[in-house]
Amino acid sequence: MTAREPDRLARAALTHVVEPGDEHAGRALRRHGATGLLRLLREDREPGPDAFPGTGARRVDGWRRRARTAAPERDLDLLARLGGRFLVPGDPEWPRQLDDLADARPVGLWTRGPADLRGWALRSVAVVGARACTPYGAHTAATLAAGLAERGWVVTSGAAFGVDGAAHRGALGSGGATVAVLACGVDVPYPPGHAGLIRRIAEQGLVVGELPPGAHPTRSRFVLRNRVIAALTRGTVVVEAEYRSGSLVTARAAARLGRYVMGVPGPVTSGLSAGVHELLRGEATLVTDAAEVVELVGAIGQLAPTRRGPVLPRDLLAPDTARVLEALPGRSPAPLAEIAARAGGHPDHTLAKLYELHSLGFVERRRDDWQLTNTRTEASNTRHGGT
Numbered sequence: 460m461t462a463r464e465p466d467r468l469a470r471a472a473l474t475h476v477v478e479p480g481d482e483h484a485g486r487a488l489r490r491h492g493a494t495g496l497l498r499l500l501r502e503d504r505e506p507g508p509d510a511f512p513g514t515g516a517r518r519v520d521g522w523r524r525r526a527r528t529a530a531p532e533r534d535l536d537l538l539a540r541l542g543g544r545f546l547v548p549g550d551p552e553w554p555r556q557l558d559d560l561a562d563a564r565p566v567g568l569w570t571r572g573p574a575d576l577r578g579w580a581l582r583s584v585a586v587v588g589a590r591a592c593t594p595y596g597a598h599t600a601a602t603l604a605a606g607l608a609e610r611g612w613v614v615t616s617g618a619a620f621g622v623d624g625a626a627h628r629g630a631l632g633s634g635g636a637t638v639a640v641l642a643c644g645v646d647v648p649y650p651p652g653h654a655g656l657i658r659r660i661a662e663q664g665l666v667v668g669e670l671p672p673g674a675h676p677t678r679s680r681f682v683l684r685n686r687v688i689a690a691l692t693r694g695t696v697v698v699e700a701e702y703r704s705g706s707l708v709t710a711r712a713a714a715r716l717g718r719y720v721m722g723v724p725g726p727v728t729s730g731l732s733a734g735v736h737e738l739l740r741g742e743a744t745l746v747t748d749a750a751e752v753v754e755l756v757g758a759i760g761q762l763a764p765t766r767r768g769p770v771l772p773r774d775l776l777a778p779d780t781a782r783v784l785e786a787l788p789g790r791s792p793a794p795l796a797e798i799a800a801r802a803g804g805h806p807d808h809t810l811a812k813l814y815e816l817h818s819l820g821f822v823e824r825r826r827d828d829w830q831l832t833n834t835r836t837e838a839s840n841t842r843h844g845g846t
Contacts, residue, residue, distance in 0.1 A: 469531075473566045475526075479669040480686060482563050543570055543572075547568075553568075554580040560687075567669070568669060569667070572663075573662075574664060580613070584613070584695075585713070587700075587706040588622025588697055588699045588706050590619050591621060593725075596622055596698050596725070602748070603629065604625070605749075607752060610753055612636075613635075615639075618639035620652065637665075638691070639667070640684055641666060642670070642681045642683075643680070645668045647675060647676075689718060694755060695718060695721065696752060697710050700732075701734050710743065721755065722739045723745075723746060787822060787829060791830065794828050
């Protein structure tokens with residue numbers, strides 16, 4: 460057994476003993492170390508008053524009861540048969556950004572999948588949102604995740620119905636990388652309707668959880684799971700969320716940790732976008748596609764393309780040529796003198812511009828008068844009418 464194995468066994472046992480994100484347990488772990496804490500909890504005699512300062516006796520009693528029944532060797536063997544592993548702080552694969560959670564840091568992480576979690580976490584973005592999302596939300600999440608995957612970013616989410624599932628599928632469908640952070644054991648497919656998706660993520664990406672094999676989710680565990688999603692990633696994008704959505708918990712955790720918080724706007728009439736819009740009024744940045752996300756979380760110089768409307772043929776005209784075109788009446792022909800007066804130019808110069816516009820298909824001549832033509836011209840990126 461290597462020097463790190465006693466610590467690994469103790470931490471595996473402690474995932475049975477303490478709930479995720481329990482800062483009392485985090486302080487005790489920092490004070491006593493994993494092996495020391497487990498030994499203290501398994502002693503027959505009551506721990507002294509100084510063993511757990513600031514922690515109530517009822518909480519400690521619960522730890523002690525669970526510590527006596529924890530069987531980490533069995534859990535580690537089961538996970539190994541599933542092709543998984545149990546990561547602890549100090550491992551080469553441990554993502555150091557989880558240390559930003561301080562005493563709420565995971566005791567360890569049960570993991571299934573072939574990839575290196577630490578390497579992936581360095582280029583990871585969380586895409587989260589409503590479970591009961593609209594078709595707009597599902598489409599947006601899948602498209603966003605596919606775009607991030609195509610740019611070499613890892614998409615992290617919670618494997619739930621709705622936006623989470625759409626994000627995972629979007630990344631997988633583009634041949635990209637995705638991480639599912641579960642609120643249960645990594646051998647428990649939850650929700651059951653996503654059993655196939657979670658299995659596919661475990662084969663192509665990573666499935667991660669704080670709870671030991673066989674553990675089932677609870678409402679509080681879903682909420683606490685969100686801090687891990689926030690900490691593992693460079694930023695969090697929220698796609699559709701009501702005011703009380705769990706995805707807003709992830710976004711606010713990301714903000715507290717100094718990560719980027721982003722939101723995709725939706726219809727102002729949709730309650731499913733109300734929470735996102737509230738974020739956008741505060742700390743979040745509005746994004747609409749993967750390029751805008753990467754502009755925030757990526758390296759300096761990875762800028763999203765400038766947005767602009769379509770270029771129309773008349774947009775490519777030189778200013779004085781465009782001024783002559785605008786001087787023509789909309790419906791009826793007009794004589795040269797009238798057009799020159801409206802354009803504020805000399806008749807000879809105006810006539811030259813009218814012939815130029817005629818060659819480009821914008822105007823036509825009716826005897827001595829000129830009028831707009833109804834013939835459409837193909838768009839071009841070549842500027843017309845001088846330099």
